[in-house]
Amino acid sequence: MSDTTTESPISNAPDWTVSELSGALKRTVEDAFGHVRVRGEISGYRGPHSSGHAYFSLKDQNARLDAVVWKGVFGRLKVRPEEGLEVVAIGRITTFPGKSSYQIVIDQLEFAGAGAIMAMLEERKRRLAAEGLFAGERKRRPPFLPVVIGVVTSPTGAVIRDILHRLSDRFPRHVLVWPVRVQGDTCGAEVTAAIRGFNALTPGGPIPRPDVLIVARGGGSLEDLLGFSEESVVRAAAESAIPLISAVGHETDVTLIDFAADVRAPTPTAAAEMAVPVRADLIAEVAGLHARLRACFARGLDRRATDLRSLSRLLPSADALLALPRQRLDIAGQRLPRALKANAAAHRLALTRAEGRLAPQRLAVLVERRRERFELFAGRLSSALRANANAHRERIDRARERVNGVHARLAPCLRRGHEERARKLRSLEQLMQALSYKGVLARGYALVRDANGEPLHAAAEVASGQALEIEFRDGRVSAVATGEGTPPRPPARKPAKPRGALPDEDSQPTLFGN
Secondary structure (H helix, E strand, O other), rough: OOOHHHHHHHHHHHOHHHHHHHHHHHHHHHHHHOOEEEEEEOOOOOOOOOOOEEEEEOOOOOOEEEEOOOOOHHHOOOOOOOOOOOOEEEEEEEEOOOOOOOEEEEEEEEEOHHHHHHHHHHHHHHHHHHHHOOOHHHHHHHHHHOOOEEEEEOOOHHHHHHHHHHHHHHHHOOOEEEEEOOEEEEHHHHHHHHHHHHHOOOOOOOOOOOEEEEEEEEEOOOOOHHHHHOOHHHHHHHHHHEEEEEEEEEOOOOOHHHHHHOOOOOOHHHHHHHHOOHHHHHHHHHHHHHHHHHHHHHHHHHHHHHHHHHHHHOOOOOHHHHHHHHHHHHHHHHHHHHHHHHHHHHHHHHHHHHHHOOOHHHHOOOHHHHHHHHHHHHHHHHHHHHHHHHHHHHHHHHHHHHHHHHHHHHHHHHHHHHHHHHHHHHHHHHHHHHOHHHHHHHHHOOOOEOOOEEOOOOOOHHHOOOOOEEEEEOOOEEEEOOOOOOOOOOOOOOOOOOOOOOOOOOOOOOOOOO
């Protein structure tokens, strides 16, 4: 009797499967902690997973909590996770049956006060400085008088009006404004795109390439200026081939772009003053230099005229300079008649001697010898031309025979090559058709894509209200996901099949890996 009483409560207890117990715990935890704010330090963050999800932990002095950020939420986070960053995570607590653990699914991340922001900025500054992005040898001096100035700022704020007004007062220049948001989630990405966009302009193109860039913003809180301390903005400023002036905030405000820029200005107005000189001062300076040049040139002419007059008094007169040449000319004029007679007599004697050597008989013999030599050369040349023509004719005949032989072999070779390539093409076409997912769709399966056209592999990737596109064998249809996913039920047991029996149609693998 005692044994029956002892065993009765145990026999009445229901049997739980592991999946049922895990599901009950999951529902209990999610109902009790539907929406929580957790403050802690990020630990174990190694960047987004290959799937796009991010996994890390939140810890304090005594405990650690696993955390996950889904791919669709990660791109909308205002604060990106970084190792060691103290944050406030907003999300819901859930369990992960695969590891018998609980975790927080994060929907939002916020900085845990100004101290966390400063710590994050100091760590980022140290890491970027170690890469040499803030090195002084990378910085360049802006041009003295730029032709085109590029300004990256908000088009509706007071900053752009101050810059244009200061440039107009000092030295009017051609200004290109790249409009960006100067605070908010997209600030860093827009400033990065603006800096790289100005650098991508072609010199001499339809849109002139700036000679200097000004990145400007008015004053604000530490959170408002965070966009100018993002790593992408700092790298774009350091890589800029155009000299860059940073004018973010007031003189006491410091952002990381100030360290990567070539010049830091305390205010946007000061940046405009650094970009161009004062035109009135330049005109006055040029006028002063022009007056000094004219005075110097006049003094130089006067000094050279004085030197010329002094030296002219030391020169001899024209009669003294021409006296000796005139005497030489008189002596040569007296000797010229005798020299002309002697020269004519010498040439007459030479002509008489040449006339004696060129007698008619001797001239005829010389002409006959030359004619014989010419006839001999003409015969040898004719024989050489005939031999050369015969040799070329034989070479042409042999070449024609080789070409005819190659032409006779070419047609069969081309035909065999064409047949071989056609056979390979048919084989590749059959292989492509066998491997194409179109064949799977023809068997009754479907392919589900998200709004970006990316295939979805699991129900966990689909959020309520998400736009979907389903591709069937004969076309595509659009759909919208409704409701939330439910944990999978344990499959009902089926009677065992005899060994060697073919699998059922429902158990065949599908396109989604079931």
